[in-house]
Amino acid sequence: MQFSSALLENAVNEFAKLPGIGRKTALRLVLHLLKQDSKQVTLFSETIARMREEIRFCKRCHNVSDGDICSICSNSQRKQEMICVVESIRDVIALESTQQYNGSYHVLGGIISPLDGIGPDQLAIESLLERIKQEGTRELIFALNPNIQGDTTIYYIQKKLEGHNLRITTIARGIAFGGELEYADEHTLGRSLQNRMPVENYVNR
Amino acid sequence: MQFSSALLENAVNEFAKLPGIGRKTALRLVLHLLKQDSKQVTLFSETIARMREEIRFCKRCHNVSDGDICSICSNSQRKQEMICVVESIRDVIALESTQQYNGSYHVLGGIISPLDGIGPDQLAIESLLERIKQEGTRELIFALNPNIQGDTTIYYIQKKLEGHNLRITTIARGIAFGGELEYADEHTLGRSLQNRMPVENYVNR
Numbered sequence: 064m065q066f067s068s069a070l071l072e073n074a075v076n077e078f079a080k081l082p083g084i085g086r087k088t089a090l091r092l093v094l095h096l097l098k099q100d101s102k103q104v105t106l107f108s109e110t111i112a113r114m115r116e117e118i119r120f121c122k123r124c125h126n127v128s129d130g131d132i133c134s135i136c137s138n139s140q141r142k143q144e145m146i147c148v149v150e151s152i153r154d155v156i157a158l159e160s161t162q163q164y165n166g167s168y169h170v171l172g173g174i175i176s177p178l179d180g181i182g183p184d185q186l187a188i189e190s191l192l193e194r195i196k197q198e199g200t201r202e203l204i205f206a207l208n209p210n211i212q213g214d215t216t217i218y219y220i221q222k223k224l225e226g227h228n229l230r231i232t233t234i235a236r237g238i239a240f241g242g243e244l245e246y247a248d249e250h251t252l253g254r255s256l257q258n259r260m261p262v263e264n265y266v267n268r
Numbered sequence: 269m270q271f272s273s274a275l276l277e278n279a280v281n282e283f284a285k286l287p288g289i290g291r292k293t294a295l296r297l298v299l300h301l302l303k304q305d306s307k308q309v310t311l312f313s314e315t316i317a318r319m320r321e322e323i324r325f326c327k328r329c330h331n332v333s334d335g336d337i338c339s340i341c342s343n344s345q346r347k348q349e350m351i352c353v354v355e356s357i358r359d360v361i362a363l364e365s366t367q368q369y370n371g372s373y374h375v376l377g378g379i380i381s382p383l384d385g386i387g388p389d390q391l392a393i394e395s396l397l398e399r400i401k402q403e404g405t406r407e408l409i410f411a412l413n414p415n416i417q418g419d420t421t422i423y424y425i426q427k428k429l430e431g432h433n434l435r436i437t438t439i440a441r442g443i444a445f446g447g448e449l450e451y452a453d454e455h456t457l458g459r460s461l462q463n464r465m466p467v468e469n470y471v472n473r
Contacts, residue, residue, distance in 0.1 A: 067339045068332040075311045076318035081297050092286050093319065094358060097332070099319055107282045108317035114279035115301060115309035127273040127302070134272045153299060159270035203364035 064090070066252045071097075115160065119203075123194065125170040125187050126155050135159075135167060142166045144201040148220070150174050150208065158206060166204070169194065174207060183219055192223055205233040269295070276302075306381065330375040330392050331360050340364075340372060346369045349406040353396065353425070355379050355413065363411060369411070374399065379412060380421045388424055397428055410438040440465075 064085055066072040071093060076264050078089035120126070121133035124134035124146075128134070135141060135155075144165030149155055155168050171186045184191075195203070203224070207213035223233055238247050247255075269291055271277040276298060282292035301309050325331070326338035333339070339348060340360075350371030354360055360373050376391045388394075399405070408429070412418035426436055440462075442460035443452050452460075 064361055065367075066332075066361060067326075067364075068323060068334050070319045070323045070334055071332050073315050073422060077315045080312075083293070084297070088288070090358065090361065091288070093316075094356075095287050096316065096320060097323065097357075099320075104320035105317055107285075108313035110278050110282045111298075111301065112310055112313035114275045114298065115304075115306055118275045118302065119271075127271075127276050129273050129275055151299075152302075153295065156269055156271060156295065159272070162270075255442050 084159065105147045124168045124173060125190070126168055127152050129209060139174050140165075143197065145201070145204070146191070146195070146200050147204045147208050150213075154206060166202075172215070175219055176212045186216075188220060188223075191220070195224065195229065202230040202232065205231070207233070209236050270278050329373045330359050330395070331373055335404070344390065346371075349404065350386045350409070351396070351400070351405050352409045352411050352472060355418075359411060371407075376421070379417045380424055392426060393428075394426070400432065400434065405434060407435040407437065410436070412438075414441050441447075 064075075066075070074093045074096075075086060075089045078084055078092050079086045080255050081089075084092070086134065089251065096107065111140075117127050117129075119130065121128040122131050122162065123136045123137055124133060126133045136143070142165055145157065147164060147166055148169050149158065150171055150172060150173060152170060155170060156170075158164050169187065169191050171188065173181050173186050175181060175183055194200070205213075205217045205220075207216055217233060223232065235258070236251065237258065238244060244252065262266070269280075271280070271286065277302075280294045281293060283289055283297050284291045286294075289297070296420075301312065303361045322333065325334050326333040326341055327336050328341045329338060331338045341348070347370055351374050352363065352369060352371055353376060354363065354373050354379060355376055357375060360375060363369050363373075374392065374396050376393065376396070378386050378391050379387055380386060380391065384441045400408070408425075410418075410425075412421055422438060429436065440463070441456065442463065443449065443456065449457065
Protein backbone atom coordinates (compact mmCIF):
# COMPACT_ATOMS: atom_id res chain seq x y z
CA MET A 64 0.00 0.00 0.00
CA GLN A 65 1.40 3.37 -1.05
CA PHE A 66 0.61 6.52 0.94
CA SER A 67 1.22 10.13 0.03
CA SER A 68 1.22 11.13 3.70
CA ALA A 69 3.48 9.82 6.46
CA LEU A 70 0.92 10.89 9.07
CA LEU A 71 -1.71 8.73 7.43
CA GLU A 72 0.69 5.84 6.99
CA ASN A 73 1.76 5.91 10.65
CA ALA A 74 -1.85 5.92 11.81
CA VAL A 75 -2.64 2.95 9.54
CA ASN A 76 0.41 1.10 10.86
CA GLU A 77 -0.69 1.65 14.45
CA PHE A 78 -4.19 0.32 13.79
CA ALA A 79 -2.79 -2.63 11.84
CA LYS A 80 -0.87 -3.72 14.96
CA LEU A 81 -4.17 -4.56 16.67
CA PRO A 82 -5.22 -8.23 16.54
CA GLY A 83 -7.50 -9.13 13.63
CA ILE A 84 -7.04 -5.74 11.94
CA GLY A 85 -5.33 -5.97 8.55
CA ARG A 86 -3.98 -3.01 6.61
CA LYS A 87 -7.12 -2.58 4.52
CA THR A 88 -9.33 -2.47 7.59
CA ALA A 89 -6.84 -0.16 9.32
CA LEU A 90 -7.04 2.22 6.36
CA ARG A 91 -10.84 2.17 6.48
CA LEU A 92 -10.79 3.03 10.19
CA VAL A 93 -8.24 5.81 9.76
CA LEU A 94 -10.13 7.38 6.85
CA HIS A 95 -13.27 7.22 8.98
CA LEU A 96 -11.52 9.08 11.81
CA LEU A 97 -10.15 11.58 9.30
CA LYS A 98 -13.72 12.46 8.33
CA GLN A 99 -14.79 12.88 11.95
CA ASP A 100 -14.78 16.10 13.89
CA SER A 101 -11.38 16.83 15.42
CA LYS A 102 -12.91 16.84 18.93
CA GLN A 103 -14.30 13.36 18.42
CA VAL A 104 -10.88 12.01 17.44
CA THR A 105 -9.25 13.70 20.43
CA LEU A 106 -11.86 12.06 22.65
CA PHE A 107 -11.08 8.71 21.06
CA SER A 108 -7.32 8.96 21.53
CA GLU A 109 -7.55 10.41 25.04
CA THR A 110 -10.01 7.76 26.21
CA ILE A 111 -7.67 4.99 25.06
CA ALA A 112 -4.58 6.59 26.59
CA ARG A 113 -6.40 7.30 29.84
CA MET A 114 -7.73 3.75 30.05
CA ARG A 115 -4.21 2.32 29.79
CA GLU A 116 -2.69 4.86 32.21
CA GLU A 117 -5.32 4.88 34.92
CA ILE A 118 -6.87 1.45 34.96
CA ARG A 119 -5.99 -0.67 37.96
CA PHE A 120 -6.49 -4.24 39.04
CA CYS A 121 -8.64 -5.10 42.03
CA LYS A 122 -6.40 -6.13 44.94
CA ARG A 123 -8.87 -8.79 45.97
CA CYS A 124 -10.02 -10.47 42.75
CA HIS A 125 -7.54 -9.08 40.13
CA ASN A 126 -10.37 -7.92 37.90
CA VAL A 127 -9.98 -4.54 36.15
CA SER A 128 -11.03 -1.74 38.40
CA ASP A 129 -11.12 2.04 38.64
CA GLY A 130 -9.82 1.89 42.22
CA ASP A 131 -8.08 -0.44 44.69
CA ILE A 132 -11.11 -2.66 45.02
CA CYS A 133 -13.42 -3.30 42.05
CA SER A 134 -17.12 -2.51 42.00
CA ILE A 135 -18.03 -6.20 42.23
CA CYS A 136 -15.90 -6.82 45.34
CA SER A 137 -17.13 -3.66 47.06
CA ASN A 138 -20.79 -4.42 46.38
CA SER A 139 -22.36 -5.57 49.67
CA GLN A 140 -25.44 -6.80 47.80
CA ARG A 141 -23.36 -9.60 46.30
CA LYS A 142 -22.50 -12.85 48.05
CA GLN A 143 -18.83 -12.26 48.78
CA GLU A 144 -18.45 -15.71 50.35
CA MET A 145 -18.92 -17.26 46.91
CA ILE A 146 -15.99 -17.09 44.47
CA CYS A 147 -16.16 -17.82 40.78
CA VAL A 148 -12.68 -18.64 39.44
CA VAL A 149 -12.05 -17.48 35.86
CA GLU A 150 -9.10 -17.31 33.52
CA SER A 151 -9.41 -13.71 32.35
CA ILE A 152 -11.21 -10.38 32.60
CA ARG A 153 -13.11 -11.27 29.46
CA ASP A 154 -14.72 -14.22 31.25
CA VAL A 155 -15.92 -11.92 34.07
CA ILE A 156 -17.63 -9.72 31.48
CA ALA A 157 -19.20 -12.77 29.80
CA LEU A 158 -20.50 -14.13 33.11
CA GLU A 159 -21.74 -10.73 34.29
CA SER A 160 -23.65 -10.38 31.03
CA THR A 161 -25.71 -13.48 31.89
CA GLN A 162 -27.02 -11.62 34.97
CA GLN A 163 -27.24 -15.03 36.65
CA TYR A 164 -24.40 -14.74 39.12
CA ASN A 165 -24.41 -12.72 42.29
CA GLY A 166 -21.14 -13.66 43.96
CA SER A 167 -17.53 -12.47 43.65
CA TYR A 168 -14.80 -13.47 41.19
CA HIS A 169 -11.17 -14.40 41.16
CA VAL A 170 -9.24 -13.78 37.94
CA LEU A 171 -6.31 -16.20 37.63
CA GLY A 172 -4.73 -14.29 34.77
CA GLY A 173 -4.21 -17.46 32.76
CA ILE A 174 -4.39 -21.18 33.13
CA ILE A 175 -1.89 -23.91 34.01
CA SER A 176 -0.30 -24.94 30.73
CA PRO A 177 3.10 -26.66 31.02
CA LEU A 178 3.51 -26.73 27.23
CA ASP A 179 3.38 -22.90 27.19
CA GLY A 180 5.60 -22.74 30.26
CA ILE A 181 2.83 -21.46 32.51
CA GLY A 182 2.90 -22.99 35.96
CA PRO A 183 0.82 -22.29 39.08
CA ASP A 184 3.35 -19.68 40.26
CA GLN A 185 2.62 -17.35 37.35
CA LEU A 186 -1.07 -17.33 38.15
CA ALA A 187 -3.05 -15.73 40.96
CA ILE A 188 -3.52 -19.09 42.69
CA GLU A 189 -1.62 -18.31 45.91
CA SER A 190 -3.77 -15.21 46.45
CA LEU A 191 -6.90 -17.31 45.87
CA LEU A 192 -5.88 -19.84 48.52
CA GLU A 193 -5.01 -17.01 50.90
CA ARG A 194 -8.33 -15.34 50.21
CA ILE A 195 -10.32 -18.51 50.87
CA LYS A 196 -8.48 -19.02 54.16
CA GLN A 197 -8.99 -15.46 55.36
CA GLU A 198 -12.50 -14.80 54.13
CA GLY A 199 -14.12 -18.08 55.11
CA THR A 200 -15.35 -18.68 51.57
CA ARG A 201 -18.30 -21.08 51.38
CA GLU A 202 -18.35 -21.99 47.69
CA LEU A 203 -15.85 -22.04 44.87
CA ILE A 204 -17.18 -22.24 41.30
CA PHE A 205 -14.74 -22.97 38.48
CA ALA A 206 -15.74 -21.31 35.21
CA LEU A 207 -12.73 -22.31 33.12
CA ASN A 208 -12.67 -23.24 29.47
CA PRO A 209 -13.39 -26.95 29.00
CA ASN A 210 -10.00 -28.27 27.91
CA ILE A 211 -7.04 -30.13 29.38
CA GLN A 212 -5.45 -26.97 30.79
CA GLY A 213 -8.73 -25.98 32.44
CA ASP A 214 -9.11 -29.44 33.98
CA THR A 215 -5.49 -29.42 35.17
CA THR A 216 -6.00 -26.05 36.85
CA ILE A 217 -9.17 -27.26 38.56
CA TYR A 218 -7.39 -30.41 39.74
CA TYR A 219 -4.39 -28.46 41.06
CA ILE A 220 -6.44 -25.93 43.02
CA GLN A 221 -8.82 -28.55 44.34
CA LYS A 222 -5.87 -30.62 45.63
CA LYS A 223 -4.53 -27.55 47.44
CA LEU A 224 -7.91 -27.07 49.12
CA GLU A 225 -8.25 -30.58 50.50
CA GLY A 226 -9.38 -30.45 54.09
CA HIS A 227 -11.13 -27.09 53.72
CA ASN A 228 -14.86 -27.09 54.43
CA LEU A 229 -15.82 -25.68 51.07
CA ARG A 230 -18.23 -26.58 48.32
CA ILE A 231 -16.33 -26.81 45.03
CA THR A 232 -18.24 -26.94 41.73
CA THR A 233 -17.64 -26.31 38.08
CA ILE A 234 -20.03 -24.85 35.52
CA ALA A 235 -21.99 -27.52 33.64
CA ARG A 236 -20.63 -28.89 30.41
CA GLY A 237 -22.94 -30.37 27.85
CA ILE A 238 -24.78 -29.67 24.65
CA ALA A 239 -25.25 -25.93 24.14
CA PHE A 240 -28.73 -24.51 23.82
CA GLY A 241 -29.63 -24.32 20.15
CA GLY A 242 -26.96 -26.91 19.37
CA GLU A 243 -27.76 -30.12 17.56
CA LEU A 244 -26.77 -33.56 18.83
CA GLU A 245 -25.47 -34.83 15.51
CA TYR A 246 -22.96 -31.99 15.27
CA ALA A 247 -21.68 -32.27 18.83
CA ASP A 248 -18.24 -33.87 19.21
CA GLU A 249 -18.16 -37.34 20.81
CA HIS A 250 -16.33 -36.10 23.89
CA THR A 251 -18.95 -33.47 24.73
CA LEU A 252 -21.81 -35.82 23.93
CA GLY A 253 -20.23 -38.63 25.98
CA ARG A 254 -19.65 -36.36 28.98
CA SER A 255 -23.15 -34.92 28.77
CA LEU A 256 -24.47 -38.46 28.91
CA GLN A 257 -22.31 -39.32 31.94
CA ASN A 258 -23.36 -36.14 33.70
CA ARG A 259 -27.02 -36.45 32.86
CA MET A 260 -29.34 -34.50 35.14
CA PRO A 261 -32.82 -35.22 36.57
CA VAL A 262 -35.47 -33.68 34.34
CA GLU A 263 -37.11 -31.99 37.35
CA ASN A 264 -33.94 -29.90 37.90
CA TYR A 265 -33.87 -29.02 34.26
CA VAL A 266 -37.51 -27.96 34.11
CA ASN A 267 -37.38 -25.98 37.33
CA ARG A 268 -34.63 -23.77 36.07
CA MET B 269 -22.16 -6.22 28.35
CA GLN B 270 -21.39 -5.46 31.99
CA PHE B 271 -18.12 -3.82 32.99
CA SER B 272 -16.63 -3.39 36.42
CA SER B 273 -14.56 -0.42 35.25
CA ALA B 274 -15.84 2.80 33.70
CA LEU B 275 -12.42 3.41 32.10
CA LEU B 276 -12.65 0.08 30.33
CA GLU B 277 -16.25 0.68 29.32
CA ASN B 278 -15.48 4.11 27.85
CA ALA B 279 -12.60 2.73 25.83
CA VAL B 280 -14.81 -0.07 24.49
CA ASN B 281 -17.51 2.45 23.59
CA GLU B 282 -15.02 4.58 21.67
CA PHE B 283 -13.76 1.62 19.64
CA ALA B 284 -17.31 0.44 19.00
CA LYS B 285 -18.07 3.77 17.26
CA LEU B 286 -15.70 2.81 14.45
CA PRO B 287 -17.32 1.31 11.35
CA GLY B 288 -17.50 -2.48 11.31
CA ILE B 289 -16.35 -2.78 14.94
CA GLY B 290 -18.97 -4.31 17.23
CA ARG B 291 -18.79 -4.32 21.01
CA LYS B 292 -17.22 -7.79 21.22
CA THR B 293 -14.46 -6.82 18.80
CA ALA B 294 -14.02 -3.50 20.60
CA LEU B 295 -13.54 -5.36 23.88
CA ARG B 296 -10.99 -7.67 22.29
CA LEU B 297 -9.01 -4.67 21.00
CA VAL B 298 -9.17 -2.83 24.32
CA LEU B 299 -8.04 -5.90 26.29
CA HIS B 300 -5.18 -6.29 23.82
CA LEU B 301 -4.11 -2.67 24.42
CA LEU B 302 -4.44 -3.21 28.16
CA LYS B 303 -1.87 -6.01 27.93
CA GLN B 304 0.55 -3.85 25.93
CA ASP B 305 3.32 -1.74 27.32
CA SER B 306 2.09 1.69 28.42
CA LYS B 307 4.49 3.39 25.96
CA GLN B 308 3.05 1.43 23.06
CA VAL B 309 -0.48 2.56 23.90
CA THR B 310 0.65 6.17 24.25
CA LEU B 311 2.26 5.89 20.81
CA PHE B 312 -0.99 4.50 19.42
CA SER B 313 -3.18 7.25 20.82
CA GLU B 314 -0.75 10.04 19.97
CA THR B 315 -0.28 8.86 16.40
CA ILE B 316 -4.04 8.89 15.83
CA ALA B 317 -4.53 12.31 17.44
CA ARG B 318 -1.58 13.76 15.55
CA MET B 319 -2.83 12.37 12.23
CA ARG B 320 -6.18 14.10 12.67
CA GLU B 321 -4.67 17.37 13.90
CA GLU B 322 -1.81 17.78 11.46
CA ILE B 323 -2.92 16.13 8.25
CA ARG B 324 -3.65 18.53 5.41
CA PHE B 325 -5.08 18.28 1.96
CA CYS B 326 -2.99 19.03 -1.12
CA LYS B 327 -4.00 22.39 -2.56
CA ARG B 328 -3.60 21.08 -6.08
CA CYS B 329 -5.14 17.60 -6.08
CA HIS B 330 -6.97 17.47 -2.69
CA ASN B 331 -5.23 14.25 -1.72
CA VAL B 332 -4.07 13.86 1.89
CA SER B 333 -0.72 15.46 2.43
CA ASP B 334 1.81 16.35 5.11
CA GLY B 335 2.26 19.82 3.60
CA ASP B 336 0.61 22.30 1.23
CA ILE B 337 1.39 20.19 -1.82
CA CYS B 338 1.37 16.39 -1.63
CA SER B 339 4.34 14.18 -2.46
CA ILE B 340 2.75 13.04 -5.73
CA CYS B 341 2.14 16.58 -7.01
CA SER B 342 5.62 17.75 -6.03
CA ASN B 343 7.35 14.79 -7.66
CA SER B 344 8.98 16.03 -10.87
CA GLN B 345 9.54 12.44 -12.02
CA ARG B 346 5.79 12.06 -12.50
CA LYS B 347 3.87 13.26 -15.56
CA GLN B 348 2.07 16.23 -14.07
CA GLU B 349 0.26 16.93 -17.36
CA MET B 350 -1.75 13.74 -16.86
CA ILE B 351 -4.59 13.79 -14.31
CA CYS B 352 -6.39 10.76 -12.97
CA VAL B 353 -9.77 11.77 -11.53
CA VAL B 354 -10.88 9.72 -8.53
CA GLU B 355 -13.67 9.84 -6.00
CA SER B 356 -11.68 9.51 -2.77
CA ILE B 357 -8.29 9.25 -1.11
CA ARG B 358 -8.81 5.51 -0.86
CA ASP B 359 -8.84 5.25 -4.66
CA VAL B 360 -5.50 7.07 -4.88
CA ILE B 361 -4.00 4.50 -2.52
CA ALA B 362 -5.51 1.64 -4.56
CA LEU B 363 -4.16 3.05 -7.85
CA GLU B 364 -0.73 3.82 -6.38
CA SER B 365 -0.52 0.24 -5.14
CA THR B 366 -0.74 -1.02 -8.74
CA GLN B 367 2.53 0.85 -9.47
CA GLN B 368 1.21 1.26 -13.02
CA TYR B 369 0.44 4.97 -13.00
CA ASN B 370 2.97 7.75 -13.15
CA GLY B 371 0.83 10.88 -13.46
CA SER B 372 -0.98 13.13 -10.99
CA TYR B 373 -4.40 12.81 -9.37
CA HIS B 374 -7.46 14.89 -8.65
CA VAL B 375 -9.63 13.80 -5.72
CA LEU B 376 -13.24 14.91 -6.25
CA GLY B 377 -14.23 14.16 -2.65
CA GLY B 378 -17.37 12.34 -3.80
CA ILE B 379 -19.43 11.72 -6.87
CA ILE B 380 -22.47 13.41 -8.41
CA SER B 381 -25.48 11.74 -6.82
CA PRO B 382 -28.73 13.74 -6.96
CA LEU B 383 -30.54 11.15 -4.83
CA ASP B 384 -28.08 11.81 -1.99
CA GLY B 385 -28.27 15.54 -2.62
CA ILE B 386 -24.71 15.73 -3.93
CA GLY B 387 -24.35 18.06 -6.91
CA PRO B 388 -21.27 19.26 -8.82
CA ASP B 389 -20.90 22.26 -6.50
CA GLN B 390 -20.12 20.09 -3.50
CA LEU B 391 -17.28 18.37 -5.34
CA ALA B 392 -13.84 19.59 -6.38
CA ILE B 393 -14.93 19.91 -10.02
CA GLU B 394 -14.44 23.67 -10.40
CA SER B 395 -10.86 23.37 -9.18
CA LEU B 396 -10.29 20.53 -11.66
CA LEU B 397 -11.50 22.66 -14.61
CA GLU B 398 -9.38 25.58 -13.40
CA ARG B 399 -6.38 23.31 -13.05
CA ILE B 400 -6.76 21.90 -16.56
CA LYS B 401 -7.02 25.43 -17.99
CA GLN B 402 -3.97 26.72 -16.13
CA GLU B 403 -1.67 23.73 -16.35
CA GLY B 404 -2.25 22.76 -19.97
CA THR B 405 -3.19 19.21 -19.02
CA ARG B 406 -2.80 16.71 -21.88
CA GLU B 407 -4.78 13.74 -20.64
CA LEU B 408 -7.62 13.17 -18.19
CA ILE B 409 -8.26 9.62 -16.99
CA PHE B 410 -11.46 8.88 -15.10
CA ALA B 411 -11.03 6.14 -12.51
CA LEU B 412 -14.50 6.26 -10.97
CA ASN B 413 -16.57 3.36 -9.71
CA PRO B 414 -18.60 1.79 -12.53
CA ASN B 415 -22.12 2.84 -11.64
CA ILE B 416 -24.72 5.43 -12.68
CA GLN B 417 -23.25 8.12 -10.41
CA GLY B 418 -19.79 7.51 -11.82
CA ASP B 419 -21.08 7.73 -15.38
CA THR B 420 -23.05 10.91 -14.58
CA THR B 421 -19.93 12.52 -13.14
CA ILE B 422 -17.87 11.58 -16.19
CA TYR B 423 -20.58 12.95 -18.50
CA TYR B 424 -20.86 16.23 -16.56
CA ILE B 425 -17.11 16.92 -16.49
CA GLN B 426 -16.62 15.88 -20.09
CA LYS B 427 -19.38 18.31 -21.19
CA LYS B 428 -17.66 21.12 -19.31
CA LEU B 429 -14.42 20.35 -21.14
CA GLU B 430 -15.84 20.47 -24.67
CA GLY B 431 -13.55 22.48 -26.92
CA HIS B 432 -10.44 21.78 -24.87
CA ASN B 433 -7.65 19.96 -26.67
CA LEU B 434 -7.45 17.11 -24.22
CA ARG B 435 -7.48 13.33 -24.39
CA ILE B 436 -10.20 12.03 -22.07
CA THR B 437 -10.30 8.34 -21.17
CA THR B 438 -11.75 6.09 -18.53
CA ILE B 439 -10.24 2.97 -17.01
CA ALA B 440 -11.33 -0.23 -18.78
CA ARG B 441 -14.36 -2.08 -17.56
CA GLY B 442 -14.76 -5.77 -18.19
CA ILE B 443 -14.33 -9.16 -16.65
CA ALA B 444 -11.89 -9.07 -13.76
CA PHE B 445 -8.76 -11.23 -13.90
CA GLY B 446 -9.47 -14.49 -12.13
CA GLY B 447 -13.21 -13.94 -12.62
CA GLU B 448 -15.40 -16.47 -14.35
CA LEU B 449 -17.73 -15.62 -17.22
CA GLU B 450 -20.68 -17.54 -15.88
CA TYR B 451 -20.68 -15.55 -12.63
CA ALA B 452 -20.33 -12.12 -14.25
CA ASP B 453 -23.51 -10.01 -14.35
CA GLU B 454 -25.10 -9.48 -17.77
CA HIS B 455 -24.34 -5.77 -17.79
CA THR B 456 -20.60 -6.24 -17.30
CA LEU B 457 -20.47 -9.13 -19.73
CA GLY B 458 -22.48 -7.19 -22.33
CA ARG B 459 -20.27 -4.11 -21.99
CA SER B 460 -17.10 -6.16 -22.16
CA LEU B 461 -18.38 -7.63 -25.43
CA GLN B 462 -19.17 -4.18 -26.85
CA ASN B 463 -15.78 -2.86 -25.81
CA ARG B 464 -13.84 -5.86 -27.04
CA MET B 465 -10.18 -5.23 -27.70
CA PRO B 466 -7.73 -6.49 -30.33
CA VAL B 467 -5.85 -9.51 -29.03
CA GLU B 468 -2.50 -7.96 -30.00
CA ASN B 469 -3.13 -5.09 -27.52
CA TYR B 470 -4.05 -7.57 -24.85
CA VAL B 471 -1.02 -9.79 -25.37
CA ASN B 472 1.42 -6.89 -25.56
CA ARG B 473 0.48 -5.64 -22.11
